[in-house]
Amino acid sequence: MSRRYCCQTSGQQNAFNMPRYFSLFVALATAFALYQYSDFVGRGVQVWLGQDEPSRQLPGWSPSSYIGLEADITKRDAIVAAFRHAWLAYERDAMGADEYHPISRKGSNLTEEGGIGYTVVDALDTMLLMGLDAEYQRARTWVEEKMTFERDADFNTFETTIRVLGGLLSAYHLSGGDALYLTRARDLADRMLPVFDTPSGLPLSMVNLQKRQGVHDKDNPGLVSTAEVSTIQLEFRYLSELTDVDVYWKKAERVMAVIRTARMPPGLASIFMDVREGRFITSAIRLGSRGDSYYEYLLKQFIQTDRTEGVYREMYEDAVQAIHDHLVQKSLASGLTYTAELIPERNSADPHAQLSWRLTPKQDFLVCFFGGNLLLSATRSGALVQDVSVPPRLEELSEVGRRDWTTGVELIRTCMDTHDTKTGLAPEIAHFRIPSDNMQSVLNAPGDWYIKGARAGEFPPYDARYMLRPETVESLFVAFRLTGDKRYREHGWAIFRAIEAHCRIPSGGYATIVNVDEVPVRHEDKMETFFLSETLKYLFLLFSDGDTIPLSKYVFNTEAHPLPIFTPSIRTGFS
Numbered sequence: 001m002s003r004r005y006c007c008q009t010s011g012q013q014n015a016f017n018m019p020r021y022f023s024l025f026v027a028l029a030t031a032f033a034l035y036q037y038s039d040f041v042g043r044g045v046q047v048w049l050g051q052d053e054p055s056r057q058l059p060g061w062s063p064s065s066y067i068g069l070e071a072d073i074t075k076r077d078a079i080v081a082a083f084r085h086a087w088l089a090y091e092r093d094a095m096g097a098d099e100y101h102p103i104s105r106k107g108s109n110l111t112e113e114g115g116i117g118y119t120v121v122d123a124l125d126t127m128l129l130m131g132l133d134a135e136y137q138r139a140r141t142w143v144e145e146k147m148t149f150e151r152d153a154d155f156n157t158f159e160t161t162i163r164v165l166g167g168l169l170s171a172y173h174l175s176g177g178d179a180l181y182l183t184r185a186r187d188l189a190d191r192m193l194p195v196f197d198t199p200s201g202l203p204l205s206m207v208n209l210q211k212r213q214g215v216h217d218k219d220n221p222g223l224v225s226t227a228e229v230s231t232i233q234l235e236f237r238y239l240s241e242l243t244d245v246d247v248y249w250k251k252a253e254r255v256m257a258v259i260r261t262a263r264m265p266p267g268l269a270s271i272f273m274d275v276r277e278g279r280f281i282t283s284a285i286r287l288g289s290r291g292d293s294y295y296e297y298l299l300k301q302f303i304q305t306d307r308t309e310g311v312y313r314e315m316y317e318d319a320v321q322a323i324h325d326h327l328v329q330k331s332l333a334s335g336l337t338y339t340a341e342l343i344p345e346r347n348s349a350d351p352h353a354q355l356s357w358r359l360t361p362k363q364d365f366l367v368c369f370f371g372g373n374l375l376l377s378a379t380r381s382g383a384l385v386q387d388v389s390v391p392p393r394l395e396e397l398s399e400v401g402r403r404d405w406t407t408g409v410e411l412i413r414t415c416m417d418t419h420d421t422k423t424g425l426a427p428e429i430a431h432f433r434i435p436s437d438n439m440q441s442v443l444n445a446p447g448d449w450y451i452k453g454a455r456a457g458e459f460p461p462y463d464a465r466y467m468l469r470p471e472t473v474e475s476l477f478v479a480f481r482l483t484g485d486k487r488y489r490e491h492g493w494a495i496f497r498a499i500e501a502h503c504r505i506p507s508g509g510y511a512t513i514v515n516v517d518e519v520p521v522r523h524e525d526k527m528e529t530f531f532l533s534e535t536l537k538y539l540f541l542l543f544s545d546g547d548t549i550p551l552s553k554y555v556f557n558t559e560a561h562p563l564p565i566f567t568p569s570i571r572t573g574f575s
């Protein structure tokens with residue numbers, strides 16, 4: 001049973017509660033009205049607010065919560081302590097294994113042929129950033145002496161790229177150019193190149209690293225996920241930039257050219273493509289799994305090469321326009337902004353029947369990256385100046401940038417609302433109320449969202465879990481860096497406290513919980529590698545100062561590995 005049926009909102013956990021928003025709105029509306037009606041009064045208001053020149057702020061902005069980008073050392077150190085609690089347990093029980101199970105205190109590997117450094121490589125750059133020298137040196141030694149890709153088994157192309165290749169490349173950069181990592185990165189990428197040998201140029205989902213062979217995904221033969229083929233470009237392009245060997249760049253770029261040609265009319269992209277023909281297959285359209293990082297990497301490729309490749313801005317802007325036209329929705333009671341999914345349906349067994357698209361009010365936890373992504377795009381592709389202020393001023397953003405900023409702020413607010421559960425952690429999937437859902441008659445029906453299929457006394461549905469995912473804190477980090485607004489740190493700290501309270505295993509490590517609406521919690525025996533690589537890194541950066549991995553110099557891959565922005569020496573091969 002979802003908390004939406006049983007408990008009252010505890011306003012304390014959620015700083016974005018309605019009364020506070022309302023008073024903020026009244027204050028802003030009053031200030032704006034005064035500004036409109038009289039320059040003199042408006043000027044007075046600005047002086048009173050501590051601003052010495054007239055400026056117009058964007059929605060969601062509250063001058064009283066601006067704190068700048070100084071570090072909060074106490075909180076930052078608490079995140080480092082949590083990282084050590086997680087890492088030292090892994091090192092004690094499972095060093096070198098791909099995955100860690102903190103309750104049974106065991107490691108396991110993705111395949112029976114042995115590990116490929118999934119956890120170790122994913123965690124390297126976090127240790128470098130946190131200044132954990134002893135831990136880092138031991139991990140480096142493991143990479144030098146034990147890590148091998150000589151494994152006769154199939155590995156997922158996308159996951160291996162974002163975690164292992166991405167982890168090696170950011171470790172290379174942040175270590176000041178330790179050649180060990182570049183050698184390993186190149187070895188891995190060379191073993192993966194054959195995945196691109198398909199008629200379309202789209203990469204196969206799996207790769208045998210020893211045989212150097214692309215392999216079809218057995219569950220979806222002939223198909224590839226849109227997000228998976230379009231979320232390897234930052235890594236392969238940076239490798240070419242570092243090595244002066246352009247084959248990595250060219251193979252990854254070709255995928256983008258195929259997608260651009262295959263684009264469906266309104267700028268949206270289905271989650272599956274045909275790997276032979278390079279076409280979209282009729283399948284769901286969403287910002288959640290198998291769709292998410294397609295949108296992310298369109299923007300980030302534009303940012304990676306210092307905004308020189310206009311084709312990615314264009315593709316990104318088309319996609320975000322389509323998202324606004326088709327997927328952005330408001331929840332029933334409080335008008336929370338969320339993104340729905342479009343599911344294709346044929347109304348009868350007749351294959352010639354008209355295809356229709358059903359709007360499904362379901363949002364994955366994964367979608368919570370998108371709030372921060374929109375704030376970032378508002379200040380990059382949506383900016384009228386090279387360097388926008390912190391926080392951005394209205395006049396610095398284009399109309400599209402302002403729209404994206406507003407949607408981004410609202411989406412982050414929605415994601416925070418989904419943390420309003422008994423544990424303070426958000427579920428894997430939230431369903432939003434719509435007028436036709438027949439829930440009006442249900443006693444204490446939730447106003448805005450609920451966990452589908454949750455019933456008292458039964459094992460919780462998959463949707464109810466929290467698996468240490470980073471997407472909300474990722475958006476909070478980006479939002480804080482772009483605004484200096486302390487509310488984003490407050491939210492991040494509340495999430496960290498909830499993780500400490502409910503996911504921490506006393507003997508070491510952190511674990512997934514199976515129901516965010518149940519206290520005391522039940523754990524599942526798994527600590528995902530992205531907890532070390534992403535969740536704790538974004539939390540650490542949220543409380544670090546603004547010069548630690550500044551967004552003006554770095555772009556994060558989808559596994560939170562920071563890669564430097566550069567001026568490309570290779571020209572975009574399509575337009």
Ligand SMILES: *[C@@H]1O[C@H](CO)[C@@H](O)[C@H](O)[C@H]1NC(C)=O
Nearest residue numbers: 096097107108109114115116
């Ligand atoms: C996993 O692979 C590593 C090599 O990277 C090996 O040392 C370890 O024994 C393997 N673990 C299991 C549980 O098979």
